[in-house]
Amino acid sequence: xxxxxxxxxxxxxxxxxxxxxxxxxxxxxxxxxxxxxxxxxxxxxxxxxxxxxxxxxxxxxxxxxxxxxxxxxxxxxxxxxxxxxxxxxxxxxxxxxxxxxxxxxxxxxxxxxxxxxxxxxxxxxxxxxxxxxxxxxxxxxxxxxxxxxx
Amino acid sequence: xxxxxxxxxxxxxxxxxxxxxxxxxxxxxxxxxxxxxxxxxxxxxxxxxxxxxxxxxxxxxxxxxxxxxxxxxxxxxxxxxxxxxxxxxxxxxxxxxxxxxxxxxxxxxxxxxxxxxxxxxxxxxxxxxxxxxxxxxxxxxxxxxxxxxxxxxxxxxxxxxxxxxxxxxxxxxxxxxxxxxxxxxxxxxxxxxxxxxxxxxxxxxxxxxxxxxxxxxxxxxxxxxxxxxxxxxxxxxxxxxxxxxxxxxxxxxxxxxxxxxxxxxxxxxxxxxxxxxxxxxxxxxxxxxxxxxxxxxxxxxxxxxxxxxxxxxxxxxxxxxxxxxxxxxxxxxxxxxxxxxxxxxxxxxxxxxxxxxxxxxxxxxxxxxxxxxxxxxxxxxxxxxxxxxxxxxxxxxxxxxxxxxxxxxxxxxxxxxxxxxxxxxxxxxxxxxxxxxxxxxxxxxxxxxxxxxxxxxxxxxxxxxxxxxxxxx
Ligand SMILES: Cc1cc2nc3c(=O)[nH]c(=O)nc-3n(C[C@H](O)[C@H](O)[C@H](O)COP(=O)(O)OP(=O)(O)OC[C@H]3O[C@@H](n4cnc5c(N)ncnc54)[C@H](O)[C@@H]3O)c2cc1C
Ligand SMILES: NC(=O)c1ccc[n+]([C@@H]2O[C@H](COP(=O)([O-])OP(=O)(O)OC[C@H]3O[C@@H](n4cnc5c(N)ncnc54)[C@H](OP(=O)(O)O)[C@@H]3O)[C@@H](O)[C@H]2O)c1
Numbered sequence: 001x002x003x004x005x006x007x008x009x010x011x012x013x014x015x016x017x018x019x020x021x022x023x024x025x026x027x028x029x030x031x032x033x034x035x036x037x038x039x040x041x042x043x044x045x046x047x048x049x050x051x052x053x054x055x056x057x058x059x060x061x062x063x064x065x066x067x068x069x070x071x072x073x074x075x076x077x078x079x080x081x082x083x084x085x086x087x088x089x090x091x092x093x094x095x096x097x098x099x100x101x102x103x104x105x106x107x108x109x110x111x112x113x114x115x116x117x118x119x120x121x122x123x124x125x126x127x128x129x130x131x132x133x134x135x136x137x138x139x140x141x142x143x144x145x146x147x148x149x150x
Numbered sequence: 151x152x153x154x155x156x157x158x159x160x161x162x163x164x165x166x167x168x169x170x171x172x173x174x175x176x177x178x179x180x181x182x183x184x185x186x187x188x189x190x191x192x193x194x195x196x197x198x199x200x201x202x203x204x205x206x207x208x209x210x211x212x213x214x215x216x217x218x219x220x221x222x223x224x225x226x227x228x229x230x231x232x233x234x235x236x237x238x239x240x241x242x243x244x245x246x247x248x249x250x251x252x253x254x255x256x257x258x259x260x261x262x263x264x265x266x267x268x269x270x271x272x273x274x275x276x277x278x279x280x281x282x283x284x285x286x287x288x289x290x291x292x293x294x295x296x297x298x299x300x301x302x303x304x305x306x307x308x309x310x311x312x313x314x315x316x317x318x319x320x321x322x323x324x325x326x327x328x329x330x331x332x333x334x335x336x337x338x339x340x341x342x343x344x345x346x347x348x349x350x351x352x353x354x355x356x357x358x359x360x361x362x363x364x365x366x367x368x369x370x371x372x373x374x375x376x377x378x379x380x381x382x383x384x385x386x387x388x389x390x391x392x393x394x395x396x397x398x399x400x401x402x403x404x405x406x407x408x409x410x411x412x413x414x415x416x417x418x419x420x421x422x423x424x425x426x427x428x429x430x431x432x433x434x435x436x437x438x439x440x441x442x443x444x445x446x447x448x449x450x451x452x453x454x455x456x457x458x459x460x461x462x463x464x465x466x467x468x469x470x471x472x473x474x475x476x477x478x479x480x481x482x483x484x485x486x487x488x489x490x491x492x493x494x495x496x497x498x499x500x501x502x503x504x505x506x507x508x509x510x511x512x513x514x515x516x517x518x519x520x521x522x523x524x525x526x527x528x529x530x531x532x533x534x535x536x537x538x539x540x541x542x543x544x545x546x547x548x549x550x551x552x553x554x555x556x557x558x559x560x561x562x563x564x565x566x567x568x569x570x571x572x573x574x575x576x577x578x579x580x581x582x583x584x585x586x587x588x589x590x591x592x593x594x595x596x597x598x599x600x601x602x603x604x605x606x607x608x609x610x611x612x613x614x615x616x617x618x619x620x621x622x623x
Contacts (some may be wrong), residue, residue, distance in 0.1 A: 011503030084458035096459035132535030139216045
């Protein structure tokens, strides 16, 4: 199973923000879309960072004297984001995200941002796959006892 | 007036497609206790169950027993089956909007992915999807022909569908006789000249998509031997490290089974050979004068690690030619657009968010429209995977009933719906009708010592039904 499967049921585009926008705007978007992170993109739509709830909380703690909402996204965003592709295997992505401790993976194809996958999405996809396999196995076991079925 | 979802005003749901996703949607709808629900299921074929009947291999009868669960659901009084009724042909979205509060699309996949290499359109270059539908007796594919007088065959891809195709190509008449494979396919395969099959994986054994029981079964074929070349069984450095760091049981088991197939060359104990090849990709199919496939050029791949940690293939400069005359690409199924619904080209699915069909522009849900199964998430997962998938969709549906986000049908009653279906398709097939077809097929099978002998054309099915009903009268 690859990342494509996860993106297929995530609806429309990724919510993005530009580096020069205010953190206030990021907060608004996070709340409106009920999500944990935004991908920060340049003019060409290439991801240059991620701004998450955590980044905002951390910045607020670090800059007690400042109005974090008035700061720029690029001042507090996480740079050096790891990106994935739709062809990445879900299980490798799961290992990479847990080991390198990040929760959001922007997905890029042909230089364009096409989605974002969260650790929650990854865990759910793996759980559903596993449940499905168990269910199919159970059905087969049931089929071995032909009299019980109908 | 009573609210929708009560005994006086049941929630009326149309489910399009009768595969696992359609039936699990019904199961979850009936399982929730908040609302009274009535379901009408529409299926373009006279026969229910989708890929369980026309995809799952004919020699995997046990798996097909899952239909007993679906039958139990189908016998409930709140459920009706309208077979031989196609969405987009007999009924449109506007029709359904007139009769139902909610509509769920569980239509599966009607296409497959292409390799995009020169020669793919040649005579003798087929899709595994068509071959599978053909040997399973799907009425739309029964007329196809595959030239099994050829001796050397390649199957591209190493998923479980590729394994099915290889197994069916390599089974003997005696083995096939125990299955419900279509009669014409049985004849063609029992008389085939196929001698060697090459199953081609673009990555290594540790990344192969097939599952352990499926490759173990390959080792049990009566007259075919499996060969994995020693240097291709050897893991490359990156794979070795990945397996060491994350030794998941399934991968270890797969590698263990594959090691059992390692040999330089076939022992000759069996008439046919299946070569499981790794780290190769087809780059071009060559043609003979007649325009048929005659040779497949492969490039050797090496693996590299993506930023996100996946091992992916990359072509080297090393090429080889295998002298195959028949090729099946088995690199995945793909959904096709349905009339009136937004289609996401990149993923090959209906535009959706957790099963709610959404408008691509605004991202907002389109009231009353839902999807489930392969047309929702793409062509992955076993039968059971459609269960959590359908649950997610049904949860959205229930939420929307609560919020009153429903269609506003002007004739939301069962009689009106049946009337309109009959008008569009007088030859619709009910579930009781299907059970007659089912019984006749099983009877024909008994006579031949087989699980069933399928009808392979819609006409044949309808004719048998007419005869049977006339006899009862
Ligand atoms: C070759 C093959 C073998 C497989 N073997 C196994 C196996 O051994 N074990 C396992 O667990 N899983 C197996 N799978 C996976 C399993 O079949 C799928 O997970 C499952 O069938 C997907 O369910 P679905 O309901 O989404 O689609 P489908 O099963 O494809 O059902 C879709 C239904 O919708 C109908 N339909 C389509 N368009 C319309 C329309 N316009 N109007 C009305 N009806 C329409 C179709 O006729 C079909 O009946 C296999 C898959 C394939 C391809
Ligand atoms: N017995 C069973 O339980 C059974 C039987 C049949 C099907 N199924 C299920 O049905 C689903 C669909 O099966 P499937 O076999 O169609 O799909 P699949 O499991 O996704 O396998 C597709 C295969 O094609 C390869 N591939 C994709 N693009 C390619 C390309 N361009 N060139 C070369 N190879 C390419 C993939 O390799 P990469 O990994 O490198 O992309 C993979 O090996 C699966 O979930 C499967 O488990 C189950």
